[in-house]
Amino acid sequence: MGPIPPGFASEEGMLLIGGVGVGALAHEAGGTPFFAYDAGLIDARLAALRAAMPDALDIHYAIKANPFAPLLAHMAGRVDGFDIASGGEMEMALAAGMAADRISFAGPGKRDAELEGAIRAAVTLNVESEGEAERALAIANRLGKAPRLAVRVNPDFDLKGSGMHMGGRASPFGVDADRAAPLASRLIDAGAIWRGWHIFAGSQALDSEAIIAAQDATVALAERLTEAVGASPPLVNLGGGLGVPYFPGDEPVDLPNIGAALAERLERRSASLKDCRFAIELGRYLVAEAGVYLTRLVDVKQSRGERFAIVDGGLHHQLAASGNFGTVVRRNYPLAIANRIGEPLSPEPVTIVGCLCTPLDRLGDRLALPEVAVGDLVAIFLAGAYGASASPERFLGHEQAPELLVRMDEA
Amino acid sequence: MGPIPPGFASEEGMLLIGGVGVGALAHEAGGTPFFAYDAGLIDARLAALRAAMPDALDIHYAIKANPFAPLLAHMAGRVDGFDIASGGEMEMALAAGMAADRISFAGPGKRDAELEGAIRAAVTLNVESEGEAERALAIANRLGKAPRLAVRVNPDFDLKGSGMHMGGRASPFGVDADRAAPLASRLIDAGAIWRGWHIFAGSQALDSEAIIAAQDATVALAERLTEAVGASPPLVNLGGGLGVPYFPGDEPVDLPNIGAALAERLERRSASLKDCRFAIELGRYLVAEAGVYLTRLVDVKQSRGERFAIVDGGLHHQLAASGNFGTVVRRNYPLAIANRIGEPLSPEPVTIVGCLCTPLDRLGDRLALPEVAVGDLVAIFLAGAYGASASPERFLGHEQAPELLVRMDEA
Numbered sequence: 019m020g021p022i023p024p025g026f027a028s029e030e031g032m033l034l035i036g037g038v039g040v041g042a043l044a045h046e047a048g049g050t051p052f053f054a055y056d057a058g059l060i061d062a063r064l065a066a067l068r069a070a071m072p073d074a075l076d077i078h079y080a081i082k083a084n085p086f087a088p089l090l091a092h093m094a095g096r097v098d099g100f101d102i103a104s105g106g107e108m109e110m111a112l113a114a115g116m117a118a119d120r121i122s123f124a125g126p127g128k129r130d131a132e133l134e135g136a137i138r139a140a141v142t143l144n145v146e147s148e149g150e151a152e153r154a155l156a157i158a159n160r161l162g163k164a165p166r167l168a169v170r171v172n173p174d175f176d177l178k179g180s181g182m183h184m185g186g187r188a189s190p191f192g193v194d195a196d197r198a199a200p201l202a203s204r205l206i207d208a209g210a211i212w213r214g215w216h217i218f219a220g221s222q223a224l225d226s227e228a229i230i231a232a233q234d235a236t237v238a239l240a241e242r243l244t245e246a247v248g249a250s251p252p253l254v255n256l257g258g259g260l261g262v263p264y265f266p267g268d269e270p271v272d273l274p275n276i277g278a279a280l281a282e283r284l285e286r287r288s289a290s291l292k293d294c295r296f297a298i299e300l301g302r303y304l305v306a307e308a309g310v311y312l313t314r315l316v317d318v319k320q321s322r323g324e325r326f327a328i329v330d331g332g333l334h335h336q337l338a339a340s341g342n343f344g345t346v347v348r349r350n351y352p353l354a355i356a357n358r359i360g361e362p363l364s365p366e367p368v369t370i371v372g373c374l375c376t377p378l379d380r381l382g383d384r385l386a387l388p389e390v391a392v393g394d395l396v397a398i399f400l401a402g403a404y405g406a407s408a409s410p411e412r413f414l415g416h417e418q419a420p421e422l423l424v425r426m427d428e429a
Numbered sequence: 430m431g432p433i434p435p436g437f438a439s440e441e442g443m444l445l446i447g448g449v450g451v452g453a454l455a456h457e458a459g460g461t462p463f464f465a466y467d468a469g470l471i472d473a474r475l476a477a478l479r480a481a482m483p484d485a486l487d488i489h490y491a492i493k494a495n496p497f498a499p500l501l502a503h504m505a506g507r508v509d510g511f512d513i514a515s516g517g518e519m520e521m522a523l524a525a526g527m528a529a530d531r532i533s534f535a536g537p538g539k540r541d542a543e544l545e546g547a548i549r550a551a552v553t554l555n556v557e558s559e560g561e562a563e564r565a566l567a568i569a570n571r572l573g574k575a576p577r578l579a580v581r582v583n584p585d586f587d588l589k590g591s592g593m594h595m596g597g598r599a600s601p602f603g604v605d606a607d608r609a610a611p612l613a614s615r616l617i618d619a620g621a622i623w624r625g626w627h628i629f630a631g632s633q634a635l636d637s638e639a640i641i642a643a644q645d646a647t648v649a650l651a652e653r654l655t656e657a658v659g660a661s662p663p664l665v666n667l668g669g670g671l672g673v674p675y676f677p678g679d680e681p682v683d684l685p686n687i688g689a690a691l692a693e694r695l696e697r698r699s700a701s702l703k704d705c706r707f708a709i710e711l712g713r714y715l716v717a718e719a720g721v722y723l724t725r726l727v728d729v730k731q732s733r734g735e736r737f738a739i740v741d742g743g744l745h746h747q748l749a750a751s752g753n754f755g756t757v758v759r760r761n762y763p764l765a766i767a768n769r770i771g772e773p774l775s776p777e778p779v780t781i782v783g784c785l786c787t788p789l790d791r792l793g794d795r796l797a798l799p800e801v802a803v804g805d806l807v808a809i810f811l812a813g814a815y816g817a818s819a820s821p822e823r824f825l826g827h828e829q830a831p832e833l834l835v836r837m838d839e840a
Binding site for chain 2: 337411413
């Protein structure tokens with residue numbers, strides 16, 4: 019399995035999250051399974067980003083990664099903006115205390131009601147097509163309100179090695195780069211409040227040089243588009259891209275190197291972008307490693323020479339860890355027996371499966387772990403992003419898993 | 430894409446479900462997206478099964494396939510039992526009106542509270558391991574109530590060509606065949622009400638000969654186990670296995686042939702099983718083809734020479750159709766423009782994507798469809814099983830999709 023993210027300690031064999039033992043957290047959650055997010059680790063990640071990145075760069079949180087309300091409220095005071103992808107997420111973002119003028123709404127399938135909601139709330143719409151632009155302008159006209167509009171661009175390049183490719187190909191996201199400037203001119207001419215460019219080339223990349231190259235190409239594209247339009251944008255959203263290590267051989271991105279390269283690139287940006295802000299839009303990178311899914315062993319059994327440990331959680335809460343969400347080959351997420359940290363490993367491997375009555379519910383294949391027993395707590399790491407909200411929680415009639423945001427200052 | 434299931438008609442170009450136009454159904458649902466299930470098609474499938482299968486065979490519904498409450502209530506009066514996989518499903522099954530003595534509870538990760546709930550309700554537990562058996566007996570002892578117990582067996586053979594292999598290998602499900610008889614004897618000796626064998630070799634198979642072979646092997650295994658125990662079981666659950674066609678080249682199973690072979694096999698069963706009933710446990714086969722997911726086009730756009738149509742639904746409601754649930758290579762589910770049935774096909778293919786802001790949300794790749802326009806209704810077939818309840822419905826902050834059971838007699 020891949021590396022356990024840094025920042026987790028233990029005490030007398032018990033995993034600590036935010037300084038609190040997971041046994042106590044299980045009590046707090048009312049039992050297992052549950053998710054715990056360490057606010058201190060999120061803050062440390064943000065501090066590292068702030069230290070590495072140039073001052074001209076805002077840090078946005080893409081709330082789709084984890085929209086747990088207390089976590090959103092925590093983030094609202096710490097990042098420069100929220101990026102959202104639905105009317106429902108807009109409600110969450112506003113409820114968390116983020117100012118409307120720091121929220122931008124992307125997504126290829128915005129309904130009229132969502133466009134209207136965003137225009138009424140003065141949230142920026144990242145327009146994804148000419149058709150959507152005309153719908154937004156018509157709604158704004160009907161409301162008698164100037165809409166805040168940016169253009170999402172389908173870039174003519176890719177982020178190499180990204181887990182999700184979002185550029186350099188035919189795509190439902192944004193307008194092709196060669197049609198972006200005319201669309202922006204149309205919006206400006208129609209009286210929209212021009213908010214700038216949204217250029218997202220890919221996500222979950224671990225190759226720092228590829229990220230640097232994509233950011234360079236993104237700034238260059240924004241320069242070209244801005245010159246074609248002849249109006250300076252207030253903001254260029256450079257997209258995300260920074261990945262986190264999940265699997266064996268994965269290495270963290272080189273944040274200082276990426277930050278230095280971006281600073282250098284922004285230093286020499288064209289005059290047309292001199293007065294504009296830039297933003298990086300991060301979801302997974304901010305929260306994935308801070309989260310842990312905790313579940314309890316309910317049975318240990320042998321079958322045809324293999325040992326299985328069955329937990330009271332499963333893919334209904336953590337679909338991605340089962341390898342059934344956006345992955346071709348399932349690999350083991352990092353996992354630990356949370357009440358046996360530091361114990362010697364058993365020579366006999368154990369396969370951890372979820373409680374669902376389906377062979378898909380496999381959480382760890384043939385792992386080297388300490389000797390396990392019914393009642394043990396199993397920690398599955400990298401559960402802070404695309405976990406609770408990205409899993410089929412009604413599947414097989416189980417309960418939703420509680421979530422806890424663990425803050426040191428409350429511990 | 431694969432074949433549209435039989436039984437759907439259209440009127441003036443509009444798809445009918447249960448005799449009702451999908452436009453009217455969308456109105457009934459309060460808008461799009463929504464699921465509609467044709468109760469008449471479910472009834473027809475059940476009638477075909479009853480006609481093909483021997484009288485000694487009960488037909489059970491595995492409610493995990495679709496636990497929509499009105500559908501469960503409909504099924505409760507039509508099948509001989511419900512198979513469940515959690516305490517939550519037990520509540521649903523009882524609420525639907527199914528008698529407790531016709532409910533059996535399988536699943537490798539049953540918690541003590543779930544065991545206790547089933548014993549109190551006199552629901553049969555399909556015991557999955559020696560450890561679970563001892564926990565169930567201890568709880569029953571504490572409650573002073575004889576538990577209804579069956580043994581789930583991990584068969585020593587496989588259902589060839591099944592979408593989900595559940596036999597012939599190390600497995601978290603059931604006890605290995607060579608340990609099943611001693612476990613049954615232990616349960617009987619401990620005073621449990623002996624309910625019999627649960628033998629599930631695989632699911633979603635389309636090869637009728639492989640299904641016949643697996644059923645033959647399952648009966649033979651039940652004979653051997655019964656003789657080893659020396660006590661006749663009231664029921665042998667032969668598992669499921671019958672698949673439905675999703676993709677190009679898939680052919681429906683040959684139900685009459687399977688039924689005839691099973692009748693012949695049961696005719697010549699050993700004396701030890703002469704007085705026992707048999708059951709087949711079906712989920713997908715009963716309901717998948719009766720369900721349709723309906724969603725509406727919100728944008729049509731070009732990108733780099735490819736045409737995309739974006740709908741207001743997506744993988745948050747129908748994860749399996751996006752190819753992200755238990756499939757290695759995504760293939761297109763059958764799909765139609767529901768308000769343009771019978772219109773000539775456009776020479777230009779169109780790719781249908783969901784509204785979520787992720788490249789995973791792809792519902793139909795480069796399909797030959799009629800010329801599409803914003804506002805059109807898109808029908809994605811085979812949505813009756815593992816759809817609404819098996820999708821990450823909170824993902825990206827969207828609403829849950831309403832579900833409708835459409836009954837002819839109400840139309």
